[in-house]
Amino acid sequence: xxxxxxxxxxxxxxxxxVATGDGxxxxxxDMSFSLNASETLGIVGxxxxxxxxxxxxxxxxxxxTPVRVTAGEILFQGRDLLTLPPxxxxxxxxxxxxxxxxxxxxSLNPVYRIGxxxxxxxxxxxxxxxxxxxxxxxxxxxxxxxxxxxxxxDSYPHQLSGGMRQRVMIAMALAGSPRLLIADEPTxxxxxxxxxxxxxxxxxxxxxxxxxxxxxSHDLGVIAETCxxxxxMYRGRVVESAxxxxxxxxMRHPYTRGLLDSIPEPDEDVDRLxxxxxxxxxxxxxxxxxxFNPRCARASAICREEDPGETAFGGGHAARCHxxxxxxx
Amino acid sequence: xxxxxxRPLLKVRDLKTHFTLKSxxxxxxxxxxxxxxxxxxxxLAAGEVLGIVGxxxxxxxxxxxxxTRLEDATGGTAExxxxxxxxxxxAAFRPLRREIQMIFQDPFASLNPRLTIxxxxxxxxxxxxxxxxxxxxxxxIARTLTQVGxxxxxxxxxxxxxxxxxxxxxxxxxxxxxxxxxxxADEAVSALDVSIQAQVLNLIKDxxxxxxxxxxxxSHDLGVVRHICxRVAVMYLGRIVETAPKATLFSAPSHPYTRxxxxxxxxxxxxxxxxxxxxxxxxxxxxxxxxxxxxxxPIATDICRSERPxxxxxxxxxxxxxxxxxxxxxxxx
Numbered sequence: 001x002x003x004x005x006x007x008x009x010x011x012x013x014x015x016x017x018v019a020t021g022d023g024x025x026x027x028x029x030d031m032s033f034s035l036n037a038s039e040t041l042g043i044v045g046x047x048x049x050x051x052x053x054x055x056x057x058x059x060x061x062x063x064x065t066p067v068r069v070t071a072g073e074i075l076f077q078g079r080d081l082l083t084l085p086p087x088x089x090x091x092x093x094x095x096x097x098x099x100x101x102x103x104x105x106x107s108l109n110p111v112y113r114i115g116x117x118x119x120x121x122x123x124x125x126x127x128x129x130x131x132x133x134x135x136x137x138x139x140x141x142x143x144x145x146x147x148x149x150x151x152x153x154d155s156y157p158h159q160l161s162g163g164m165r166q167r168v169m170i171a172m173a174l175a176g177s178p179r180l181l182i183a184d185e186p187t188x189x190x191x192x193x194x195x196x197x198x199x200x201x202x203x204x205x206x207x208x209x210x211x212x213x214x215x216x217s218h219d220l221g222v223i224a225e226t227c228x229x230x231x232x233m234y235r236g237r238v239v240e241s242a243x244x245x246x247x248x249x250x251m252r253h254p255y256t257r258g259l260l261d262s263i264p265e266p267d268e269d270v271d272r273l274x275x276x277x278x279x280x281x282x283x284x285x286x287x288x289x290x291x292f293n294p295r296c297a298r299a300s301a302i303c304r305e306e307d308p309g310e311t312a313f314g315g316g317h318a319a320r321c322h323x324x325x326x327x328x329x
Numbered sequence: 330x331x332x333x334x335x336r337p338l339l340k341v342r343d344l345k346t347h348f349t350l351k352s353x354x355x356x357x358x359x360x361x362x363x364x365x366x367x368x369x370x371x372x373l374a375a376g377e378v379l380g381i382v383g384x385x386x387x388x389x390x391x392x393x394x395x396x397t398r399l400e401d402a403t404g405g406t407a408e409x410x411x412x413x414x415x416x417x418x419x420a421a422f423r424p425l426r427r428e429i430q431m432i433f434q435d436p437f438a439s440l441n442p443r444l445t446i447x448x449x450x451x452x453x454x455x456x457x458x459x460x461x462x463x464x465x466x467x468x469x470i471a472r473t474l475t476q477v478g479x480x481x482x483x484x485x486x487x488x489x490x491x492x493x494x495x496x497x498x499x500x501x502x503x504x505x506x507x508x509x510x511x512x513x514a515d516e517a518v519s520a521l522d523v524s525i526q527a528q529v530l531n532l533i534k535d536x537x538x539x540x541x542x543x544x545x546x547x548s549h550d551l552g553v554v555r556h557i558c559x560r561v562a563v564m565y566l567g568r569i570v571e572t573a574p575k576a577t578l579f580s581a582p583s584h585p586y587t588r589x590x591x592x593x594x595x596x597x598x599x600x601x602x603x604x605x606x607x608x609x610x611x612x613x614x615x616x617x618x619x620x621x622x623x624x625x626x627p628i629a630t631d632i633c634r635s636e637r638p639x640x641x642x643x644x645x646x647x648x649x650x651x652x653x654x655x656x657x658x659x660x661x662x
Contacts, residue, residue, distance in 0.1 A: 046522035162385075163609050191384035191549070196593040197606050218522065221595035248597060262527035264556035266579060266594055272534075273527040273556065279492050280522075 006078035007034040008212040009058070009180055014072035016053055016062075016236075018283070025283050027067065028054055028236045033229075037179065038206065040213040042227030042244070044220060046259075048280055049233040051216045055182045058214075060093050076180070095125055098178035100169050102185040107169055108157040114168050115153035118175065125176035140171040144201060163194035167201070174205065181206075184216045199226055220263060224248060229316070232256045235280060235291040242317035250327040252311075252319035255292050290322065298323045337372035338410060338543045339396070339511060344369040345404030346388070346395045350614060363614045365391040367567035368405070373511070378537060378544040380558035380575075382551055382590070386613050387564040389547045393513040396545070397431050398422055409511070427457045430509040432500055434516035439500060440488040446474075446499055447484040453507050473506040478532055494525035498532065505536060512537075513545045518553060530556060551594060555579055560646070563587045566613055566621035572640070573647035583649035586622045620652065628653055 014031040017024035028050040035041050043051045056062050058074055060081065074081045076097070081089055101107055109117060118137040119130060128136070134153070141149035144167040157165055166186065173181060183202065187195035203226065206213055217223050223230055224244060231241040232253065240253040251257045258276040278295045281287050287294060293303040300323065308320045346366040366388040373379050381389045394400045395415075396407055402415045414425055433439050440449060450470045460466045471481035477498040488496060497517065504512055517533065518526045534557055537544055548554050554561055554575075561578045563571045563586065571584040582588050592604035607625040611617050617624050623633040632652050641654040649655075 046524060161609050191610075192551075193384065193589055193593045193604065193607065194609055196595070196604050199595070200603070200606065219595065220523075221597050224597045224599075225595040225601070245599075259523060260597065262524050263597070264527070264530065264550075264552040265597065266551040266555050266591065267596065267598075269555065269576075273531055275527040275531060276524040279494060279525060 006075065008037050008039075008077060009214075010034040010073075010075040010078075011054075011058070012073045012075065014054065014057065014074065015070045016050070016057055016067055017070045019066040019068065020284075022284075024068070024070065026070075026236060027283065028057075031072070031238055033231055033238065033241065035180070035212045035214065037212050038210045039229070040203075040206065040215055040227045042223035042230045043214060043216045043233060044218065044223045044230060044259075045233035046218060046280060048235070048283075050236040051233050052184055054233075055099065055184055055214060055216055059097065059099050059182060060089060061099075095176040096178055097180040097182070098173040098176060099182040099184065100166070100173050100186050102188045108165060110157050113154050113156055114160070118153075118168070118172055121172045121175045136175075137171075140174055141168070143174065143205070144168070144171045146171075161194075162190055163198065166190060166198055170198075170201065170205070174209075177209065178211055180212050180214070182214045182216070185218070186215070187222065188217070188219070195222070202226070220260060232259070235287075237291060237320060239292065239321070240317075240319040242313075243315065246315055246317050250313075250317070250325075252313060252317065252324040253292075253321050254296050254298050254323075254325060256319075257325060258295075290320070298325075336411060338375045338377075339373040339545075340408040341372075341392075341396070341405070342370045342407075343405040344392065344395065344402060344407060346391050346400050347403040361614055364567050364616065365613060366395060367616075369564070369567075369569055370405075371562055371569065371572060373543050373545065375510075375543055376541045377560065378546055378558045380554035380561040381545060381547045381564060382549065382554050382561060383564035384549060384590075384610060386566070386610065388567040388613065389564050390515050392564075393431065393515045393545060393547050397429055397513060399431075427453075427507045428510045430504040430507065430512050432497075432504055432512060432514040432517045434519050440496065442488050445485050445487055446470075449488075449499070450474075450484075450503055450506055453503060457507055459507060469506060473502045476505060476536065477502045478528075492525075493521055494529060497521060497529050501529075501532065501536070505540070508540075509542060511543045511545070513547070515547045516549065517546070519548065519550065526553075533557065551579075551590065563590065566610060566616045568621065568650065569640075570622065570651070571647070571649045574645065577645060577647050581647075583643055583647060583654050584622075584651050585626045585628055585653075587649075589625070620650075 012032050014028060015026060016028040017026050031054060033041060045051050053067055057069055069082060076092060115134065115137055118140060119133040122133040122136050138149045138153055141153060146152050146164060146167050187198050190198060215226055227244055229243050230247050231238045234255050240256045261274040262276060264273055276295050289304045289306055290308050293299040302322050308322045310318050310320050311324060312318045344366055345368060348363040348365060350361045350363050369392055381392060383389045391400060395402050406413050407415050409425060414422060447470055451466050454460050454466050454469055460469050470484060474481045479498050518529050521529060530553065546554065546558055558575055560574050562569045565586050571587045582591055589604055589607055592602065611624065619635045620633045620638050623629040626633065638650045638652045640648040640650045642648055643655055
């Protein structure tokens with residue numbers, strides 16, 4: 001029964017390390033999460049927390065980088081991508097999962113018309129004539145709400161605004177009708193009014209296609225408004241995960257709390273922003289016990305000695321902390 | 330007659346910074362004018378922090394770069410401390426360079442990687458003749474590093490040995506060490522992670538309060554601007570569309586663009602009424618006639634398509650460059 005209906009994506013105990021002159025250094029440790037169709041998971045954290053590497057590992061894009069999968073499984077519709085024959089894996093990664101990045105200009109080839117680039121992508125996914133692919137390309141451009149798609153299809157990337165280029169990237173990502181879309185900081189380079197449009201577009205496309213989405217962002221506001229569930233990462237670990245409403249109602253990990261408090265918000269006045277002292281330690285700096293302990297006001301002896309396991313709080317809410325915060329009275 | 334106490338430190342009137350773009354064929358081609366800043370006026374009082382917000386291409390950075398003479402103004406005036414400074418020759422402007430300082434987004438790009446922090450910080454002190462002896466310079470550097478929350482011992486290190494947040498502290502130290510009267514901060518915390526951003530914002534706020542400097546704080550982030558500024562100017566396609574004290578701007582925005590901007594920010598706490606899809610700004614190289622915002626404006630009428638709106642005084646320091654300012658409620662209903 002459960003075997004016939006596995007989650008769309010089930011990541012279990014995924015660990016990644018980067019090869020350096022001094023050996024392997026762990027960059028993502030024991031990461032587990034699952035995602036269903038039509039669901040959006042947000043992964044949030046500061047630079048270097050491992051959020052982007054996780055998505056590259058899922059997409060099989062670590063080849064050619066010094067980063068290696070050292071443990072774990074990545075089950076896509078029940079099959080472990082890490083043990084599939086390379087050909088089969090490439091087929092899934094080309095068609096059934098797709099990714100969009102922060103800067104569309106670097107992913108689009110500046111010397112080709114956008115139509116030609118979309119047509120090429122479509123024909124990689126399924127054999128069809130050039131003219132049929134062009135018709136499909138216009139359809140995709142219309143789907144991502146590019147005005148006058150028949151006219152715009154012959155534009156070069158530089159003739160489009162940043163928002164329009166990101167729409168083109170989304171159109172290309174949808175060419176193979178993916179079941180899973182990974183969006184890595186998809187709106188970070190965009191202006192706020194355009195960001196709102198792109199986020200709405202992604203949500204609309206999801207409700208039409210039922211794809212599962214992993215949204216990676218440093219922006220808690222973007223994550224809060226778009227995601228069903230949230231995983232907060234710190235230095236390679238998911239330190240807290242919960243349903244969105246749950247997480248913002250009751251934060252259990254001091255890092256999550258600190259992150260939220262340090263954001264200046266447009267709807268409130270605070271005289272001084274609460275801060276998290278110090279900074280994220282570098283990869284080459286060893287921290288014993290909980291990775292957050294040097295910056296944590298609640299840290300005690302055990303935090304400096306033992307890496308905390310995961311505590312479950314019910315409703316799918318979990319945190320890795322020896323001294324989790326109590327819910328506000 | 331205005332006395333010194335009420336005279337603004339900086340008085341900008343009808344500032345214009347236009348760039349000539351060449352486009353087209355090998356043989357000449359057509360000339361196009363990009364009006365990056367097109368008639369901007371504002372006052373900045375001593376000790377005041379004025380935020381300039383807007384989206385990319387609105388001209389906010391060009392305002393900062395023009396006032397520090399990194400770009401040439403093509404029109405208008407800017408009085409600093411009672412003296413018109415845009416018409417000064419480069420040589421005559423030089424003494425003002427100490428008094429008007431700029432903090433940039435990417436501190437690493439503005440720090441010379443070969444120089445130690447001591448060498449980097451000693452340079453402006455020497456150039457402006459603020460200290461004459463080696464000991465004097467060192468003491469000033471140590472004092473300033475402490476002021477920005479760094480250990481004076483870091484003086485002998487090079488920029489690459491610091492994290493992004495520490496580099497921005499060094500960038501701030503380089504500005505504060507010459508005791509400026511006006512600091513122009515252009516996206517000063519935008520490249521930093523939130524936990525570090527909060528530390529640097531608190532530092533900037535503390536330093537501003539302690540020293541009483543005036544600040545022009547340019548940013549795309551309205552949360553950051555609310556935190557640090559007294560008053561906010563909103564720019565759109567080269568013009569200021571609204572100016573208001575912070576509390577008013579965020580609680581009772583008047584200009585339809587300010588409202589769109591505020592409604593577009595994703596919020597952590599639920600309850601936002603999402604903005605309607607209002608398209609993207611026109612290019613600054615081909616701004617629409619009349620009010621530049623009219624193609625995206627939900628309440629635009631005929632006059633908005635033909636006539637450029639002038640700022641309307643709404644009282645309590647709020648100005649809105651909108652033909653419908655002050656009567657929007659009735660008309661939009």
